[in-house]
Amino acid sequence: MIGLLGATGAVGRTAAQRIAAYDLGPLRVGGRNLTSATALAASLAAPAQAIRVDLNDPAELAAFCEGCRIVVNCAGPTYQVLDTVARAAFAAGADYVDIGGELAAKDALTSGDVAGDQTAVFSAGVMPGLSGLLPRLLAKERPLRRLDVYVGGAAVFTPLSAVDALLTRGPKFGVPMAAWRDGRVVPNTLTPLHQVRLPGFPVPVHAWPYLTTEAQTLAADTGAHEVRSYNVFVSNRLPEALAAVWADADDTGPAALAPHADTVVRASLQDNADFGAFYVMLFTARPGPDGLPGPTRVLITAVDSYALSGVVMALATRAVLSGSVPPGVHLAAEVLDPDATAAALRDDPLVDDLTVV
Template sequence: MTIAILGGYGAVGAAAARRLAARAASPLRIGGRTLRSAAALCEELGDGATAHTVDLSDSASVAAFCAGSTVVLNCAGPSYRVLDTVALAAREAGAHYVDVAGDLPLLRRLRALPPSDRLEVVSAGVMPGLTAILPLTLLGDDPATTRIDLHVGGPVRITPASAQDILLATGPDFGTPSATWRDGRVAPGTATARWHTTLPHFGPDVHALPYLTTETADIARHHGLGEVRQHSVYVSERIPTTLATAWADSPDDPTSWAGELAAAATADLAQHRPSYTILAERRDIPSGRLVGQRLLQADDPYRLSGLVAALTAEAALAHGGSGTWPAWRFLDAHETWSALTSDPQCRTEVRATSAAPL
């Protein structure tokens, strides 16, 4: 049972490969544009890994890489360029497919095809991915009286591929700014930004900007949650200002601002220790009482995405199945949380409390 990892020596793919190799899950194929980089990682991983040159613009190259594999794990990006290229090759090869990104555009494309007799799991990373999975560990018996508060962010590097995906993540396929989930729907204009605020676990003088992702709205709809509030957290105004400027000045091709976005993240890191934080809290709507909390912190969100991708590939190998799903519908939330708590890169905290209402 072979796992083929495309983009296998990148920031996310290498982390996934190291996890899979350490657990001796199965033989690994490490693929990408540069054979030397793939071979260097394979030398580190040991005899069970082989290096392959793969050109995403050449369908025959992608097909040859996927042929004979049991699971194809795509960690290549940017996702708007990859789209369904690798997923279709995995289908043709009869392999399960896991994509660390993909989001709703890929999910929609795959679900428009005839149903697959193999698994296709998208959004198996951090955001989307863990940002939906962690809140699911907090759900109780009465979701209609539950409010989930989700804060995500912190000072971290942004790779060139990620910068392009972030800049293109606008519009209803991705989320709604200044919105909450309430009364069974996305409610635009019901949340306000908090500039220069203090947030536990994020620090003083941070900026919490409301943005309800499509993924979060989906879990709220699926589970009948009463209310959800979601904020992206930044340690300075550099990144949100760069994003706003790019979207206003270059609406047709905001990816031309990828360098500026990456530079903004680097400037933040010059003043702050790297730390990516996901804080999910559950509150009782009638009383406002804090019922439970999940806190996850890591220095590098790309390594964290690699861990989630590896967990998803392992689950596909172990359980099989069929159909096309986002990771939060496929992975068991509590098993995923347990894996995170035992991984040395993760700092986790669980709290159940009867704190005062907020």
């Protein structure tokens, strides 16, 4: 049995459809709205049962996980979930895949006693997730002089995703305006790029430097001399909205930031109204001094970043169930196979284009 939480959300629905299509086994889909979960279960191309479950109720969560081979969590927000569902899955003898989590959840899960023969994969979405995985296609068996990461577009934020975005500050998430050079983070070395034309982006965009912890790990793992990572926006509305909330909030905790989520949501809706919906991930490489041959660009485009995250969740689930992910607690970008992931994404109808050249 494959347990899928948050199944009726923007990410979970696609994850459920792909898991069913991959013929990985029967599903147990859970959510707070039993009517919606039941309708989804009936629509899937695999046997599925619907269960009402509240992640904040330990008894309901334990009952949901019981009997599952793997628990797949598409519910949020990340700052509330952390390692709660992962621990419930491990207690039931199940493996685990999560759309979020990042270092905070990984560290929380590994801080106590966890089963040594079980597997957990966090951050199995687009960013973090694909943003740290696909660039590895450019660095196979050769050091790079420079690697640039551009991720973003015109995606509508939900209130929960807005709060998660507002919480992406601090050492566990990244360093603004920083680059990676010669094996270390160099702060205050980059500036925003305004109204630039980038391959794959249909309009001129604004690219704000933000060296995520995922990008730092990518740099260390690949041996790249320099890594620059940018969050890309179609206007300055979202960067300005985020900055305004960070300046006005009493502190950086969820309780202080949550009331300001509407500011971020409204900015994203305005961008969507002006530019439509699109999501682009562009990775460019400059070879090292040895000049070894290899690709220099990876480009993936899609309409819906949430649905694309659902595809990644299903691929991570398939990888864990197939045994290609070793036991332990991992981040998706560090443990999934980039070639296999790219091949699967290239064939998925939700991906408009994926090229490696």
